[in-house]
Amino acid sequence: MSDFMGWLSEPFRHEFMQRALFGCALIGFTNGCLSTFIVLRRLALMADALAHSLLPGLAVAILLFGLAPAGLFAGALVAALIVAGGTQLISHSSRIKEDTSLGLLFACAFSLGLVLLSLSPVHVEIQHYLFGNILGLANGDLWIIYAISLVVLPLLIALERPLFLMMFEPSIAASQGIRIGALNYLLIGALVLSMISSLQAVGVILALGMLIAPAATIYLFSDSFTTLFWGGGLLGMLSSCLGLVVSYWLNLPSGACIVLLMGAIFLAALLFSPRYGVLARFFRKRHMHDQSLARWQGDAAER
Numbered sequence: 001m002s003d004f005m006g007w008l009s010e011p012f013r014h015e016f017m018q019r020a021l022f023g024c025a026l027i028g029f030t031n032g033c034l035s036t037f038i039v040l041r042r043l044a045l046m047a048d049a050l051a052h053s054l055l056p057g058l059a060v061a062i063l064l065f066g067l068a069p070a071g072l073f074a075g076a077l078v079a080a081l082i083v084a085g086g087t088q089l090i091s092h093s094s095r096i097k098e099d100t101s102l103g104l105l106f107a108c109a110f111s112l113g114l115v116l117l118s119l120s121p122v123h124v125e126i127q128h129y130l131f132g133n134i135l136g137l138a139n140g141d142l143w144i145i146y147a148i149s150l151v152v153l154p155l156l157i158a159l160e161r162p163l164f165l166m167m168f169e170p171s172i173a174a175s176q177g178i179r180i181g182a183l184n185y186l187l188i189g190a191l192v193l194s195m196i197s198s199l200q201a202v203g204v205i206l207a208l209g210m211l212i213a214p215a216a217t218i219y220l221f222s223d224s225f226t227t228l229f230w231g232g233g234l235l236g237m238l239s240s241c242l243g244l245v246v247s248y249w250l251n252l253p254s255g256a257c258i259v260l261l262m263g264a265i266f267l268a269a270l271l272f273s274p275r276y277g278v279l280a281r282f283f284r285k286r287h288m289h290d291q292s293l294a295r296w297q298g299d300a301a302e303r
Contacts, residue, residue: 017248020134023145024240024258027194027201030149032214032236033156034194036228037187039215040167044208045099046084046188049106051195051207053083055113058199062120069140073196080192083109110204132203132255134244148197152190156229163187164225201240202255209259210236217266220273239265 012018038047057079058072065071083105090101137145156163165173166183174180191211198207214232222228243258250257271278 016135016137017244019137019142020244020254021241023134023137023142024201024244025237026145026149027197028210028214028236028238028240028258029233030152030236031194031198031210033153033229033233034190035211035213035215035232035236036225037156037163037167038191038211039219040228041187043187043191044212045102047191047195047211048208049087049102050080050084050188050192051198051204052106053080053109054195054199054204055079056109056116057113059113059116059120063116069138069144072199073144076196076199077192079109079113080195081189084188084192131206131253132199132201134201134254145197148193152193155186155190159183159186160225160229202258206255206259209262210240213259213262213266214239217262217269220266220269220276222275235265236262 012021038044054076057075057077059075060079061068061071061075064075083102086105087098087102090096090105091098162173162178162183165176165178166180170180194211195204195207198210201207202210214236215228217235218228218231222231239262240258243261244254246252246261247254247257269277272280274280
């Protein structure tokens with residue numbers, strides 16, 4: 001029994017795991033709260049495109065400043081903002097729709113990032129930026145994650161009502177003087193910052209999972225905006241930390257384990273949710289069918 005308890009507690013004894021768990025908790029909670037707006041606003045394609053567009057910014061930062069965390073943060077931020085701004089510019093100044101311009105720009109940006117990384121004089125493990133390497137978090141990375149969480153979470157809480165009106169009642173929001181365009185850009189800015197904080201955890205390819213799975217899972221249980229917001233944050237934090245520990249126990253890639261665990265929880269909710277689950281809907285339809293059949297048989301007997 002003591003050996004088993006020692007095996008369970010072993011991950012928490014190492015400093016690198018304690019650092020990674022702290023980073024996972026912050027990233028998971030922030031992304032989980034933000035995922036409410038991503039799911040309800042239907043920004044999944046935008047989030048995916050912005051995640052891929054971070055790569056050329058990282059590559060340019062490595063070429064100019066090496067692997068300094070501050071340089072990587074600035075490069076990723078500028079690249080994502082350029083792609084987001086370019087998308088709006090193309091869609092508003094031509095007949096090309098926003099989703100088309102977004103898809104084209106993120107594909108080009110991602111390809112440019114791969115090319116630039118191959119030219120870097122510094123040895124760079126590309127898979128660390130594609131799939132994450134949260135076990136390698138440095139103090140600078142933790143400070144960036146902490147600062148992003150400290151900016152994004154209070155911002156979302158303070159603007160909860162205007163954001164809610166923008167998503168569900170834009171005409172009412174506009175009549176109350178809420179600037180819909182500015183608020184939308186602010187939400188995209190928060191999305192970019194959260195993407196950057198997720199780089200070390202799951203990389204640019206898997207970051208979308210952390211931004212969609214928490215709220216999508218809670219959405220199968222509740223229609224309450226408050227429940228989606230805080231429940232998504234808690235689920236994102238717990239599943240991120242648990243996925244990291246499982247990856248340590250099984251000696252598997254941490255980013256992939258985190259996203260796979262979130263996907264497994266979502267699948268379980270999809271099947272077994274008592275409100276919107278597949279099985280619940282099946283049994284409700286079957287019950288309604290049985291009731292209709294019973295009524296039909298009763299009417300036939302009366303006739």
